Amino acid sequence: MKTFKTGIIGLGTVSRTHRNALAQLDHVELTAVSDVKxxxxxxxxxxxxxxxxxxxMLDQEQLDAVHICLPHYLHLPAVTACAKRGINVLLEKPSTMNTAELRQMQALDREYGFKLAVCFQNRLNPTFVKLQELIGSGEYGKLLGVKGVAIWSRNMGYYNAAPWRASMAQAGGxxxxxxxxxxxxQLQLLGGPIRSVNGQVCNLALKEIEVEDTAIAHIDFENGVTGTFFGTVTYVKNSSIEVQAVCEKGSFTIKDYGLYYAPAENENEKTLLVRDRRLPGSKTYYGASHVELIRGFYETLAGHEDTCVSIQEDKVISLIEAIRRSSLEGRTILWKEMEEQ
Structure with a gap:
């Protein structure tokens, strides 16, 4: 592999994870960074x-790729600047704030032909990879339902420290x-193509912010799978994320960094199948798969198998918008409405 010269735009908290990952890779050199501070x-x-x-930085340096780790409202302008210069991009989540911006970014990807990948590192967690493999095997019968639960804690100190997080115009949610x-x-990957979405968003505790502190959704998939989602930041601590898939012959649950199986005839008989590696320190919830994802990004640039999550594959922004629209308009949102935007 050639040595790739890399830059980072934005030196906030998540950029440290990117810098640590880059330091572990051969043939990648962090050449330049940019931050307003x-x-x-x-x-x-x-x-x-x-x-x-x-x-x-983009004009002065001869960069092969840039990692964008900016607040959400700055993603589209930064990607546009890179696209026009033919510089490949690894974009921290979320890719954009809404479906309209997503369509603009997808158009840039098609027009300029650069690599634009999104950082969905949890797709690479051993627990989730194994879960997809087991469901796909057919050994456990038809997939019936999927559930996702994210119960975390964020107080006003979190939003006051970076006021853009509380703004719909700057955070997107x-x-x-x-x-x-x-x-x-992960829910939309497991369930497959979506038919319709019903959702509710609200502010249970944080009345001072524009963005929601709580959301629930019911997702109908085209193959008959039922999806349920609950997320909130109103708890006293960050609880473990839970993702569950219910099949005819048993249930699989990712929780506390492990994947567990329980047969349908005895749901109390749980077997641990695989564990995820955990990051040290307070940011364990980021997951430990950034290194693998970033390595795959540069291997793709070197001409190896493309393992990146392309901006064209990003469906979660439209799912989030569908949940919000359902709540605001008080109706079921058909997925074809999101695809037509």
């Missing part, structure tokens, strides 16, 4: 160039697009 320069290793203006996006992404 000049004090962020102090975080960088010697030899990494620092810019406050990312467009200047609350608990769904920020804390539960991976859970919703």
């Amino acid at each position: 000049p004090e962020k320069k102090d975080e960088l290793a010697e030899g990494v160039h620092f810019y406050q203006d990312y467009e200047e 609350g608990c769904m697009i920020n804390q539960a996006i991976h859970t919703l992404d």
Whole structure:
């Protein structure tokens, strides 16, 4: 493999995970970073160039790829800047704030022919990979239903520390697009093509913010599978994410970083099948698959098998918008309505 020269736009919390992952990869060199805060320069290793203006960085450096780790409302402008210069992009979730922006980004991908991949690293967790494999085998009968639960804690200190998180115009949403996006992404992958969505979003505790602190949804899939989702940031701590798939012969549950199986005839007889590796420190909930995802991104750039999640494959933004529209309009949202946008 050639040595890829890489940049990062945005040095917020999640960028540390990207920097740590890049440091573990051969043939990838972090060349430059950009952030509007000049004090962020102090975080960088010697030899990494620092810019406050990312467009200047894109013009001055000969970059093969850029990782975008910005607030949500800045994703589309930054991707546009990279696209016009032919620079490949690995984009932190969420890709965009809404379906209209998603369509613009997908059009950029088609027009400029650069690699635009989205960071859905939890698709690569051993528990989820194994779950997809077991369901796909047919050994456990037909898939009947899927469930996703994300019960976390975010108080006003979280939103006051970065006020854009509380703004619909800048965040695009609350608990769904920020804390539960991976859970919703996994549900739509397991269930398959969506037929319709019913949802409710509200603010149970955080009345001062524009974005939702709680959301629930019922998802009907075309193959007859039923989906149920519940997400909130009103609890006293971050509870384990739970993803469950119910098949005719038994149930599979991902919880506490493990995948468990319980036969239909005895649901109390649970067997641990596989565990995920956990990140050290307080950001364990990020999952530990960033390294694998980022390695796959650069292997794809080198001409190996394409394992990236393309922007064209991103359906979770439309799912989140369908849940919100259902709540606002008080009706069932047909998936074909989202595809026609």
